[in-house]
Amino acid sequence: MTTLTPTHSSSIPNLDPAIEAIRAKVTAGIRLSLDDGKVLYETDDIWSVLELAKLVRDRMHPGVAYYNINRHLNYSNVCALSCKFCEFARKQGDEGEYTRDLEYIKEQGRKAVKSGATEFHIVGGLNPYLPFEYYTDMLKALREVAPQVHLKAFTAVELVHLARIAKVYKREDPKIGVRWVLEKLKEAGLGSLPGGGAEVFDERVHKEAFKTKIGAHEWLDVHLVAHELGLNTNCTMLYGHVDKQDERLRHMEILRRSQDQALHRLGYESDPDGYIAQGVVESEQITAPVITLNKAGVKLPTPDGVFFQRAATVRERSSLECQSIRPLPHGRGSSEKTRIRGGYYQTITPLPFFPDGSDLEDLPGPTGLENLRTLAITRLMLDNFPHVKSFWIMQSLPMAQLMLESGADDIDGTVVWYDITKAVGEGTHQETTELDLKRAIIEAGYEPVERDTLYRRVDRDGSRWWVSK
Numbered sequence: 001m002t003t004l005t006p007t008h009s010s011s012i013p014n015l016d017p018a019i020e021a022i023r024a025k026v027t028a029g030i031r032l033s034l035d036d037g038k039v040l041y042e043t044d045d046i047w048s049v050l051e052l053a054k055l056v057r058d059r060m061h062p063g064v065a066y067y068n069i070n071r072h073l074n075y076s077n078v079c080a081l082s083c084k085f086c087e088f089a090r091k092q093g094d095e096g097e098y099t100r101d102l103e104y105i106k107e108q109g110r111k112a113v114k115s116g117a118t119e120f121h122i123v124g125g126l127n128p129y130l131p132f133e134y135y136t137d138m139l140k141a142l143r144e145v146a147p148q149v150h151l152k153a154f155t156a157v158e159l160v161h162l163a164r165i166a167k168v169y170k171r172e173d174p175k176i177g178v179r180w181v182l183e184k185l186k187e188a189g190l191g192s193l194p195g196g197g198a199e200v201f202d203e204r205v206h207k208e209a210f211k212t213k214i215g216a217h218e219w220l221d222v223h224l225v226a227h228e229l230g231l232n233t234n235c236t237m238l239y240g241h242v243d244k245q246d247e248r249l250r251h252m253e254i255l256r257r258s259q260d261q262a263l264h265r266l267g268y269e270s271d272p273d274g275y276i277a278q279g280v281v282e283s284e285q286i287t288a289p290v291i292t293l294n295k296a297g298v299k300l301p302t303p304d305g306v307f308f309q310r311a312a313t314v315r316e317r318s319s320l321e322c323q324s325i326r327p328l329p330h331g332r333g334s335s336e337k338t339r340i341r342g343g344y345y346q347t348i349t350p351l352p353f354f355p356d357g358s359d360l361e362d363l364p365g366p367t368g369l370e371n372l373r374t375l376a377i378t379r380l381m382l383d384n385f386p387h388v389k390s391f392w393i394m395q396s397l398p399m400a401q402l403m404l405e406s407g408a409d410d411i412d413g414t415v416v417w418y419d420i421t422k423a424v425g426e427g428t429h430q431e432t433t434e435l436d437l438k439r440a441i442i443e444a445g446y447e448p449v450e451r452d453t454l455y456r457r458v459d460r461d462g463s464r465w466w467v468s469k
């Protein structure tokens with residue numbers, strides 16, 4: 001039997017002076033370094049880490065927390081890959097394998113309309129037996145029966161697979177085939193991309209846990225092309241298996257550099273407090289300046305357009321910083337107004353590893369405190385991500401409540417059916433009600449705001465809904 005020793009002393013709070021330097025940066029909205037991230041992971045003073053993440057979250061989303069009325073749809077669990085962490089995938093002919101036909105898909109669409117859902121989250125395995133038309137037909141069928149419901153579909157991993165089966169994949173530049181695929185899917189009704197399949201961007205972890213899946217380069221290329229086409233995307237980090245803390249921090253650095261690139265394209269100005277970790281993303285060829293969104297007053301991008309406020313002059317900025325007053329937002333010239341459209345990462349969702357049923361089921365999976373800390377660090381490091389999601393299905397609703405106090409501003413939606421991971425004692429029917437989501441948010445001290453996939457406020461009258469004016 002292993003003997004467990006306490007990792008920190010019993011005195012609470014465990015104040016750590018190293019946190020104070022980070023607190024000053026967080027208060028001023030200055031980008032944290034990877035060394036800061038290491039302190040946040042290693043400190044005994046976890047409560048200060050959570051408190052700092054809450055400070056940023058409250059500055060970006062004062063008083064509110066988001067949820068949506070959605071449905072997840074897994075169209076097939078047949079998958080050519082054999083990722084060690086995955087319990088979802090089956091081979092054709094295995095017990096429990098399935099591939100949904102168009103009738104099933106349409107039925108789901110009709111149910112979604114009846115329940116007032118605003119979003120379908122659609123993902124599946126890399127099924128080698130389905131033609132490319134299956135995917136366009138699926139989107140068109142949903143468009144037909146549920147024209148108002150946003151279709152957030154297909155991870156970067158599936159999109160590369162689609163380029164292959166459509167025979168447009170070019171090894172020398174995967175972006176070409178992926179662009180073709182995304183254009184066709186957009187025509188069929190695709191609205192945005194979910195964030196799955198990112199796992200942890202690290203070659204060691206890739207080799208050890210998901211060798212045959214696309215790596216960081218291709219994942220990032222797919223999201224780059226989607227952003228160039230004006231599609232918003234999400235991203236994830238699947239942690240708590242064979243990964244190490246410094247690999248998670250590098251994953252976060254790569255994602256925030258990728259978001260720097262997206263925001264730069266949209267016209268956001270560079271942040272003079274920029275920090276770029278050396279040696280992490282050269283190979284991804286990201287040359288954009290650092291752009292942050294977590295300073296007080298910075299307008300977050302929205303798909304409907306956002307107007308930058310006046311840029312602070314260098315003198316104003318340094319004077320404010322000397323006085324320890326929160327700096328003004330940065331933006332374009334004095335009264336210039338810039339319209340932002342889609343083409344950026346909306347949300348990061350940290351995904352805690354579920355060992356049961358996977359090839360890595362001997363591993364214990366992350367603990368509650370590890371989940372809280374990782375979510376808080378994600379909020380603190382990813383200073384240019386508008387939202388951080390605590391996916392209640394994987395974190396549990398009680399834990400998602402705590403996470404709203406520790407960096408998260410979103411808990412996802414009603415879900416209904418989910419097959420990728422199952423909580424103990426749960427099958428694929430994993431549903432909660434709007435009432436429960438709202439109750440959880442209110443109890444955590446925030447006003448629940450129903451959002452659509454693009455984070456616009458939603459008003460509704462029963463199952464009828466519209467985006468608020």
Ligand code: V47
Binds near residue numbers: 194236352412
């Ligand atoms: O891509 C697979 C991960 C992802 C396991 O974009 C596992 O808004 C934990 O991406 N333990 C699917 N994780 C979920 C996902 C997601 C969820 C909610 C919202 C959004 C969004 C995205 O789950 C997969 C994979 O990375 N996964 N197996 C496992 N055993």
